[in-house]
Amino acid sequence: MQTPLRLGTRGSPLALAQAGMVARVLEQTHGLAPDAITIVPIRTGGDKVQDRPLAELGGKGVWTKELDRALLAGDIDFAVHSMKDVESVRPASIVIAAILPRADVRDRLIGAAAIDDLPRGARVGTSSPRRAAQLRRLRPDLEIVPFRGNVDTRLARLERGEADATLLAAAGLDRLGRDSVGSAVPIGTMLPAAAQAAIGIEARARDADLLAWLAAVGDRETERCIQAERTLLAKLGGDCRSPVAALATQGKTGIHLRAEIFSPDGALHAQGEALLNEPNEAARLAQRLFEAAPAALRAQFSG
């Protein structure tokens, strides 16, 4: 591969930490010199506007559009993403070349040892429709406070007393060296977002040699599980802002996929699980959930 290769990433501390992880594993895997990969931070719509709900930023791609544009313009050679922020349907000209081994998929509660320990009426800061719905279902007494911003911003807002607690992905906290911050919420209590804790590398579909070179750092089991979760989300017509939770885990007899669909007020409208031979079979579970969900929810998904 001709170096230096330009790695595109968002500029948040977490995104830069993840970009560094990818650069290091590529250098180690391919025996590259430390300066073989240049990290190129690119501000996205979601970075530019931190004080309004993402829904107000309009369409999808608030975390990817500018990176896609740089990739297709040839300004970068590949892009690193948190896969849970990547829309479930991507342009045909861009493909996922590799996904690194998945980290801890759980959410972590900061501000109390467990959700049950939160005082009655406690304020919990989150702008994630999934987390908000799950919290409302578990504890209808809680007050959900919109809490946008990157990880450090949200921790600072909690410090300032803008909420009593918040939820953050364990994977993000750990990658920022905050391994001891917060208490992990059991999967049985809160199923994570589709593709949570997975770092993906995307490149141009036409760059076959680079795609093969990048694929060397992919983890096959993670890739199959993320593909199953993204297939489910795509079939539902959902994205990172949908109140949908999903987790696929590879077992001996296949991929075990679990999914839950909420309404914003916390009602659990549909839940289900399936054992898949291949990731794309996740579409069948999505269809089952879709059919089980009340008409009101059908309006929410284009599935």
Ligand SMILES: NCc1[nH]cc(CCC(=O)O)c1CC(=O)O
């Ligand atoms: N845009 C939010 C976002 N995107 C990816 C992560 C965490 C890292 C991951 O899930 O891989 C986070 C922070 C959070 O949810 O706490």
